[in-house]
Amino acid sequence: MIVDVGAPYRRRLEQALGDEAQRTAIERATARLSDQRTKALTTVDNPRLRDEARAIRQSAIQNLPSLLEELETNLTANGCQVHWARNAAEATSIVREIAEKSGTRRVVKSKSMVTEEIGLNEALENTGIDVVETDLGEYIIQLANEPPSHIIAPVIHKRVEDISELFQRELGMPPTDDPAVMCAAARQRLRRDFLGADMGISGCNFAIAETGTICIITNEGNGRMVTSMPRVYVAVAGMEKVIPTVEDAVLLWQAASRNATGQNVSVYFSISSGPRRSGHADGPEEMHVVLLDNGRSRMLERGYGDAALCIRCGACINACPVYREIGGHAYGRTPYNGPIGAVITPLLADDPTSYKELPYASSLCGICRDVCPVKIDLPRLLLDLRSDLVESGSTPRSERVAIRAYTRSVESPARFRRLQRLARIASRLPVLPPPLNKWARTREIPPVPAKSFQQLWSDKREADRGESGE
Amino acid sequence: MNSSMLDARTDILARLRRVLDDPRQMFRGPEDVRRPDVPMTVTRAEGDPLTLAKVFGENLEAVDGSYEIVADTGAVLKRILERVRLWEAESDQPQDSNGSKSREILSWDPDELPLPSIGQYLAEADVDLFVPDDLHDDADRKRAAAASIGLTGVDAAFAGTGSVVLAPSKGRSRAASLLPYRHIALVPMSAIYPTVEAWLSTLRREGRLGDFVRDSSQLAFITGPSKSADIELNLTLGVHGPKQIHAIVFDDRQ
Numbered sequence: 001m002i003v004d005v006g007a008p009y010r011r012r013l014e015q016a017l018g019d020e021a022q023r024t025a026i027e028r029a030t031a032r033l034s035d036q037r038t039k040a041l042t043t044v045d046n047p048r049l050r051d052e053a054r055a056i057r058q059s060a061i062q063n064l065p066s067l068l069e070e071l072e073t074n075l076t077a078n079g080c081q082v083h084w085a086r087n088a089a090e091a092t093s094i095v096r097e098i099a100e101k102s103g104t105r106r107v108v109k110s111k112s113m114v115t116e117e118i119g120l121n122e123a124l125e126n127t128g129i130d131v132v133e134t135d136l137g138e139y140i141i142q143l144a145n146e147p148p149s150h151i152i153a154p155v156i157h158k159r160v161e162d163i164s165e166l167f168q169r170e171l172g173m174p175p176t177d178d179p180a181v182m183c184a185a186a187r188q189r190l191r192r193d194f195l196g197a198d199m200g201i202s203g204c205n206f207a208i209a210e211t212g213t214i215c216i217i218t219n220e221g222n223g224r225m226v227t228s229m230p231r232v233y234v235a236v237a238g239m240e241k242v243i244p245t246v247e248d249a250v251l252l253w254q255a256a257s258r259n260a261t262g263q264n265v266s267v268y269f270s271i272s273s274g275p276r277r278s279g280h281a282d283g284p285e286e287m288h289v290v291l292l293d294n295g296r297s298r299m300l301e302r303g304y305g306d307a308a309l310c311i312r313c314g315a316c317i318n319a320c321p322v323y324r325e326i327g328g329h330a331y332g333r334t335p336y337n338g339p340i341g342a343v344i345t346p347l348l349a350d351d352p353t354s355y356k357e358l359p360y361a362s363s364l365c366g367i368c369r370d371v372c373p374v375k376i377d378l379p380r381l382l383l384d385l386r387s388d389l390v391e392s393g394s395t396p397r398s399e400r401v402a403i404r405a406y407t408r409s410v411e412s413p414a415r416f417r418r419l420q421r422l423a424r425i426a427s428r429l430p431v432l433p434p435p436l437n438k439w440a441r442t443r444e445i446p447p448v449p450a451k452s453f454q455q456l457w458s459d460k461r462e463a464d465r466g467e468s469g470e
Numbered sequence: 471m472n473s474s475m476l477d478a479r480t481d482i483l484a485r486l487r488r489v490l491d492d493p494r495q496m497f498r499g500p501e502d503v504r505r506p507d508v509p510m511t512v513t514r515a516e517g518d519p520l521t522l523a524k525v526f527g528e529n530l531e532a533v534d535g536s537y538e539i540v541a542d543t544g545a546v547l548k549r550i551l552e553r554v555r556l557w558e559a560e561s562d563q564p565q566d567s568n569g570s571k572s573r574e575i576l577s578w579d580p581d582e583l584p585l586p587s588i589g590q591y592l593a594e595a596d597v598d599l600f601v602p603d604d605l606h607d608d609a610d611r612k613r614a615a616a617a618s619i620g621l622t623g624v625d626a627a628f629a630g631t632g633s634v635v636l637a638p639s640k641g642r643s644r645a646a647s648l649l650p651y652r653h654i655a656l657v658p659m660s661a662i663y664p665t666v667e668a669w670l671s672t673l674r675r676e677g678r679l680g681d682f683v684r685d686s687s688q689l690a691f692i693t694g695p696s697k698s699a700d701i702e703l704n705l706t707l708g709v710h711g712p713k714q715i716h717a718i719v720f721d722d723r724q
Contacts, residue, residue, distance in 0.1 A: 025702065028702075028703075029702065029703050032703055033703075043513075044512055044513070045510065048510050049510065049512060052505075052506060052509060052510055055505050055506075056505075058497055059505065061497045061499070062490065062497045062498065062499030062500060063499050063500045064486050064490065064499070065483050065486045065487050065490070065499075065500075066500060068482075068483065068486075069483070074684070077684075078684055078687075084478040084479040084482055085478060086478045086481060086482060090478060134710070135700070136698045136700040136701070136706075136709055137698070137700035140700065140701075153699070153700060153703075154700070155700055155701070158702075159702055160701060160702045160704070163701055163702075179701040179702070179704040179706050180706050182701060183698065183701070183706040183708075183709055184708075186709070187708065187709060187710060190710065191615070191710075194710070195611060195615055208683070210680060211680050211683040211684050212684065213683055213684070219696070219697050219698060219699075219709075220696050220697065220698050220709035220710045220711065221648060221696040221709065221710040221711025221712075222709070222710045224644065224648050224688075224690060224711065225648065225710055225711075227688060228644045228645070228648065228688065229605070231606060239482070246670060246679055246680075246683055247509050247667070247670055247671075247674070248509075250666055250667065250670060251509055251510070251512065253691075254512045254513075255512075261699070263533075263693075264513060264529075264533075264631050264693075265631050265633060265691070265693050266693070267533070267692065267693050267694050267695070267696060267697055267711075268690065268691065268692060268693075268696075268711070269690075269691035270688060270689075270690055270691075271683065271688065271689045271691075272687065272688045273683055273684045273685075273686070273687055273688070274684070274687055275687065276638070276687050277639075277685065277687050279639070279640035280638050280639065280640060280643075280687060281601075281602045281603055281604055281605050281610075281638075281640075281641075281642075281643040281644075281645070282602070282604075282605035282606075282638065282643050282644045282645050283638060283644060283687050283688060285606070291482075293478075293482050293485075297482065297485045297486055297489060300486070300489045300490065300495070300497075301485075301489045301492075303494070303495070303496060305495065305496040305497040306496060
């Protein structure tokens, strides 16, 4: 692994920026995903799609408690077992208990960020259970023993040759640069796992309250396998995923597909409403749904309800100029990166000051807000998080001193002019004096013009007066 | 359910109610956001059944599927057999189950197909259909996994996206459209709706939508063959589900 997700923020950034191959891979892939998205949205009434998608998500959050109760009632009526978890520890112990009761030895999983969030794989593996990721990208990073670096394309940071090397090393495959050959090898191996696993685990894209239904979006078909082949199926759902109706789910599915990959719809949309019914040839015998809080109610409490509207399409991540440079692992030990990750990672963390660098991993250019299918005002939320950090006194002392000095300088015109003169001199120096040299190491300092705007303005007025005086 | 579970539920719901009741909340509830009476239809498709059949087929092709439109039901049987022969001759399929491969077709019960006579027709041509009773039974599972072609009907098809939707029930396994490397979907024209939204609104109007979703245990919306772009965005087909999906659309209006 090139970027060590456990390293301090600065170290992670240096590692990410220093890896030319990874930067190229990420830049190419995100640019292409963004282009595909743009193309897919020219054929639909996107302003209306955004309005309606946002309205669905907003009404869901406003009515969250009653929708969750309705969901629970309908899931139960469909024969599901519903579990509630306040935090990661409760959620993982619920799943462990289900695994124990059902004698589960092997689990197959479809790609799910929420199970990354709660560290489910590790929790199950610690009790001796074999956990197999079945999404091709997740399978690859599981082989590489790395976390995903993108919520839609988990292995976006790797090139074909990196993956080929990994398959040679881990699977004993002959060298190939043909993705179809690697894919076929994965299919054969994973097919045995699908047919032999005791339990399937998925996340949840949407949970339909009126029918008690868990919806998952996939392209490979592993989602259908995981929810259909093993005897036990467990869905872990962030509790904000609930929405009122079937029509809502179908609209959001289309919005998510177009914004994620530029497909009109994903290949598979599997919507499960309980275990198999009597007489059915396949489907799970038990279906469990774990409704997870893990910081989501706190997110609302702190006034960040806007972030809870997210449908995890990844459009903001692909568009973000910062993500394109640093990639997902630079955001640290979190499955959520890019602009939405910089917002929800600190909010979901138990300690509000952990991940305090992430709200600053943005230039606030605003493209994330412009592409968001539910119109989350991400730059606003990033600024709010920064302001929370300042108010709680969690910013570095040097920054507080610098801001205080700056405030004093701009309070009087004379002091401001002095500051400008100083900046002009400093910008001509080959190296900035400490502590500014450290700040300047990773930045290009723009040249300070010879004359300030104020000077240019008064020069112009004088010149104008001269002309009109003639 | 033990008491600590009950606690989590009570805790979470109480907390949410308190938070959402706060007047400073951005999304204060409970309250109804203004929602449109008729949700938007994202894709467009219109025309008579034959036009919709063509649009459906073209959209399916655009996502790497294939289709043909057959005029009369007699010809459908012939076309299915031809397709089976064509695919049997192709040898690129991975050996999905224990290295074995069978000539059996993993199928819905012929009575559940839009053309029940297909079973007998194929049997006479020496093609056997396998209809599993229980995929959790080892013998059934092995046989199902060895099949390289799946044969199903559809519950509905959507022209606007080239999608089909399949609901499992007795005699209609999920596996038939999932495990084999190739999938033939029989699509009567009467099952084709312009869009998924048109289908939803028909079921809703008839008061059947909720029960249909609940009772089928899992609805599978399928749009083209299984695919992935996980390896440097290279498109690869047949990752876990079928590599090919072929729709045989036929006119059943009489």
